[in-house]
Amino acid sequence: MKSIVPKRLAESGEFLWLVSLSDLMMLLFIFFVVMFSYSYKKIKKNDFRQLVAEIRHEQVPKTPVDQLKQNLTNWVNEQKLQDQISVNKVDDTLRVEIKDKVLFSSGEFMPNKSGTEILKLLAKTLESIPSPYQLGIEGHTDDSPVHTDAIEDNWDLSAKRALWVMYSLNLSAALSKRTVLMAHGDNDPIVPNRDDKGDPLPENQSKNRRVTLRIF
Numbered sequence: 001m002k003s004i005v006p007k008r009l010a011e012s013g014e015f016l017w018l019v020s021l022s023d024l025m026m027l028l029f030i031f032f033v034v035m036f037s038y039s040y041k042k043i044k045k046n047d048f049r050q051l052v053a054e055i056r057h058e059q060v061p062k063t064p065v066d067q068l069k070q071n072l073t074n075w076v077n078e079q080k081l082q083d084q085i086s087v088n089k090v091d092d093t094l095r096v097e098i099k100d101k102v103l104f105s106s107g108e109f110m111p112n113k114s115g116t117e118i119l120k121l122l123a124k125t126l127e128s129i130p131s132p133y134q135l136g137i138e139g140h141t142d143d144s145p146v147h148t149d150a151i152e153d154n155w156d157l158s159a160k161r162a163l164w165v166m167y168s169l170n171l172s173a174a175l176s177k178r179t180v181l182m183a184h185g186d187n188d189p190i191v192p193n194r195d196d197k198g199d200p201l202p203e204n205q206s207k208n209r210r211v212t213l214r215i216f
Helices: 007-012 016-042 045-055 064-078 113-126 154-169 202-208
Strands: 085-090 093-099 135-140 179-185 210-215
Touching (some): 064 093, 135 154, 154 179
Antiparallel strands (some): 085 093, 093 210
């Protein structure tokens, strides 16, 4: 590597420390170039564009999940279901929480008439879920024991509700292939079902009885 210090000064020995400093700076420059090149290869194209846009204070393009969240939020507002259906994004996952009373009569697993109509309308927006994103349909209950001729327990109830929601959505073949069903029973509550004494909390139990649509 050629030194940047003039030959006359280098021979005098007066500025020999500049030689080491200049070499060090050159090596550091090469090091950072190599590191940047390595990091650049690992950065996704869209992530790099987003980073550049943020640095330039430009509007960052929405991801498919962001766009879907906006579409679903608009649909919920149009249907005036804000108190019954919530749409939230966590990292790159979108969750649509639907209270059970919107879809089912008490203790039932087949959607009622109004619930079926809501699911048909919702399906139109869900069909815009782009590949390779998947749709998860999750059934949840509270911890109140349930047993009837048609239902064994809360696991059974949550599984059948998730299944019948899928039937009512009547998804296209393409989206059906990317759809999974999950039954949680009372094992994934949003809030505690009971207080410290073990007494039921009806308001909390109502929140825990729900169907979750997860786009991930």
